[in-house]
Amino acid sequence: MIHQAKSLAKSVVGKKSTILLAATLGLGGLFFSTTASAAGLGVQQTSAERGQEIAFTRKLGNCLACHHINGGVSGGTIAPPLVGMKLRFPDRAQLRAQIYDPRVKNPDTSMLPFGAHSILTPAQLEDLVEFLYTL
Amino acid sequence: MINETKGKKMNHISTKTIAGLLLLGLSSLVSASPESDAKAFKKYFTDRFPDVPYNDYINGAYTIDKSGRENWEAIEEFPPYEPFIDEGRAMWEKPFKNGKTFKTACFPDGPAIKHKYPMWDKEKKMVMTLPLALNNCLKANGEKPMKYKKGPINNIMAYLAYEARGKKINVVIPKDEPGALAAYEEGKKFYFQRRGQLNFSxxxxxxxxxxxxxxxxxxxxxxxxxxxxxVYRSKWGTVGTLHRRFTGCNKQVRAKAFKAHGPEYRNLEYFLTAMSNGLEWNGPSARK
Structure with a gap:
């Protein structure tokens, strides 16, 4: 995060102030979480990055509980690995619908109705789909 | 709120689940008996894990978790629940203020009584569980009842489980008691009912x-x-009861947990235990 913020700073400001800014950033990184310091400088996570966080976090999507996902640790074996998602779901709306309420296609599924039961917000679903399309 | 409304709705629309039950022969729609349910339940697992000897199913996840099993067997050599058994024995033997003990006041066949529960109480017309019976005994003798999930209940339950080790699980649903079958059916419904925000049964x-x-x-x-x-659960750092585990499972799927030894969990225990008829009691034990 800090690294990205630094390079961004470099492109935005002149050479002289770069050193000062970089120093401030370094300090910020020491005292604040990287996200906080980056956000403070207007550097935002991309939708796909937020989606990955949702997929890996237990209290959010927790997709790793059941699916293997590249980049994630100890994915479960209950459901198919999440690979080639764009190929499997060329229609983005269909992928979103599958996460929103997988019972529509398979009433006996073990998968959670993430949208229908308000486990994730519509914005979080969008981020998640964005992330899944990178797989 | 979501839990309840969704749950009820699910009960009506989850046709595939019912189809699954029919496959298992576990639905009352095909007028299954507890005996045929237990048979189907057993077959479901023996078909799924053909290499696992039937009597091994008393070992929880270690029945099928081969790598975890070695670790667990090492733990069972110096069991973390042992001090609880000793404490429980002292509780069993300690006289009440009125001079009676659990044995002389309520459980003449004790201390090996755990295998008699859960049972249908013909007088009270309800499923009686051992923790509930112990507390009824305490109250009847002017003693303070125990809490159901944490604390001393686990000591005495650990001791009583230990004393009944090796006895066969044999839950009886008396045919001349319609209430008993109804309670069993309630427990079965609970078991297959999806619940909670996460929608798991x-x-x-x-x-x-x-x-x-x-x-x-x-x-x-x-x-x-x-x-x-x-079980002594490493996650808990102590011994806990079956109903504490029920509570934890319900909370994990973000469903409403029910009262320990209230009708829902008692009926669930009745059904779940009946499904294991023929296996041995093997408590207390250690789990992750």
Whole structure:
């Protein structure tokens, strides 16, 4: 995060102030979480990055509980690995619908109705789909 | 709120689940008896894990988790629940203020009585569980009842489980008691009913996905589940009761937990234990 913020700073400001800014950033990184310091400088996570966080976090999507996902640790074996998602779901709306309420296609599924039961917000679903399309 | 409304709705629309039950022969729609249910329940697992000897199902996830098993066997050599058994024995033997003990006041066949529960109480017309019977005994003798999930109840339950080790699980649903069958059916419905924001039934994890991994944890098979309770759970850092585990499972799927030894969990225990008829009692035991 800090690294990205630094390079961004470099492109935005002149050479002289770069050193000062970089120093401030370094300090910020020491005292604040990287996200906080980056956000403070207007550097935002991309939708796909937020989606990955949702997929890996237990209290959010927790997709790793059941699916293997590249980049994630100890994915479960209950459901198919999440690979080639764009190929499997060329229609983005269909992928979103599958996460929103997988019972529509398979009433006996073990998968959670993430949208229908308000486990994730519509914005979080969008981020998640964005992330899944990178797989 | 979501839990309840969704749950009820699910009960009516989850036709596939009912189809699944029919396949298992577990639905009352085909006028299944507890005996044929137990047979189908057993067959479901023995078909799924053909290499596992039937009597092994008393070992929870370690029935099928081969790598975890070695670790567990090492733990069982110096069991973390041992001090609880000793404490429980002292509780069993300690006289009440009126001079009577659990044995002389209420449980003449004790201390090996755990295998008699859960049972249908013909007088009270309800499923009687051992913790409830112990507390009824305490109250009848002017003693303070125990809390059901944490604390001393686990000591005495650990001791009583230990004393009944090796006895066969044999839950009886008396045919001349319509209430008993109704309670059993309630427990069965509970078991297959999806609930909570996460929309899981007990069967979703412990039948449908038994043996598969949830992150790095192998989901334990339902067959034999009650045998090892109470369990020393590393996650708890202490011994806990079956109803504490029920509570935890319900909370994990973000559903409303019910009262320990209230009708819902008592009926659930009645059904779940009956499904393991023929296996041995093996409590207390150690779990992750």
């Amino acid at each position: 007990c069967a979703s994890c412990h039948m449908q996905n038994a043996g598969l991994k949830l992150r790095s944890e192998i989901l334990s098979p339902a067959l034999g589940h009650p045998s090892g309770f109470p």
